[in-house]
Amino acid sequence: MSESRTPTQVRKTALAPDVRRLDERAARAWTERMAVRPLGGGRYAVDSASGATYVVDLPAGTCTCPDYQIRGERCKHRRRVAIEITTRRVPAPGKRAAVCDACGVDTFVPESEGAPDLCGACRLEPGDVVRDRETDDRLVVARVTPERAHEVVIEGVGETVADYATNEGYPLDDLVVEAVYLGDLARRESPRRYSFPLSRLQRVDDAAVVDRDLRERATA
Structure with missing residues (x-):
């Protein structure tokens, strides 16, 4: 550093x-x-x-x-x-x-x-459309938290974000990002937020095709 x-x-x-x-x-x-x-x-x-x-x-x-x-x-x-x-x-x-x-x-x-203070390469904003590197699913960023992956316990699972099986290999001290699946935004009145290590999510260029109202719902 x-x-x-x-x-x-x-x-x-x-x-x-x-x-x-x-x-x-x-x-x-x-x-x-x-x-x-x-x-x-x-x-x-x-x-x-x-x-x-x-x-x-x-x-x-x-x-x-x-x-x-x-x-x-x-x-x-x-x-x-x-x-x-x-x-x-x-x-x-x-x-x-x-x-x-x-x-x-x-x-x-x-x-x-x-x-959190993020450079241009790492920066994600609420409303950004991102790709899950593991599943290729599209999500909308709801919030970038100041907490680290080894500190946040996933509700209902009892494991930290870092310990969760699909997050193996990502840094333990990754910032945690709360995001909503695009499919859930379209189908549900109150879509659930999921927690991801920041480096698992990749900002994509197809944000323009995602309805603005859906992105606003993700960050509400």
């Missing part, structure tokens, strides 16, 4: 593109040593090479530096924040840095999210 890097651990680094065709502010944004630290809400602290720290507010399009405050220019600090976001060194507004709860890679997730 890679080590997560917090904002206080970010070093002042200089980037190295070909800046010959850039204007002065853009060139300085690319080449000067600065450290960008996300503050949340689309605001970023920029530690400059001079030792001064300025705050860039991307949604407002402002910076606390003299170049913006006095001259109204799009300063090197705002440009540097944009560069760092584009190169995925810092999260974009509305996102925060996190470690994926499923695979352990560094990723960016929504700031306000209360669900």
Whole structure:
């Protein structure tokens, strides 16, 4: 698992593109040593090479530096924040840095999210249509829980999700996903939710053919 890097651990680094065709502010944004630290809400602290720290507010399009405050220019600090976001060194507004709860890679997730932190490869959302890798059945995700497969006991069976026979081979610490079979959604007023290890379910591209009302019923 890679080590997560917090904002206080970010070093002042200089980037190295070909800046010959850039204007002065853009060139300085690319080449000067600065450290960008996300503050949340689309605001970023920029530690400059001079030792001064300025705050860039991307949604407002402002910076606390003299170049913006006095001259109204799009300063090197705002440009540097944009560069760092584009190169995925810092999260974009509305996102925060996190470690994926499923695979352990560094990723960016929504700031306000209360669900498990998942990267793009592992991420499942309520309403997503998924395929059961064991049976090829289609299901609709109802909820991604923070519990692990070895912690959740299946009601009426007395075994954990990890111990259940058809889940053999999947990680014991897989996150547990609650999902509803598509057939049950179509036939039953209150379809039952089943628990699966996250890695047993694969997101599929045929979600568009599943009635929206059925997907909403699965997550209700």
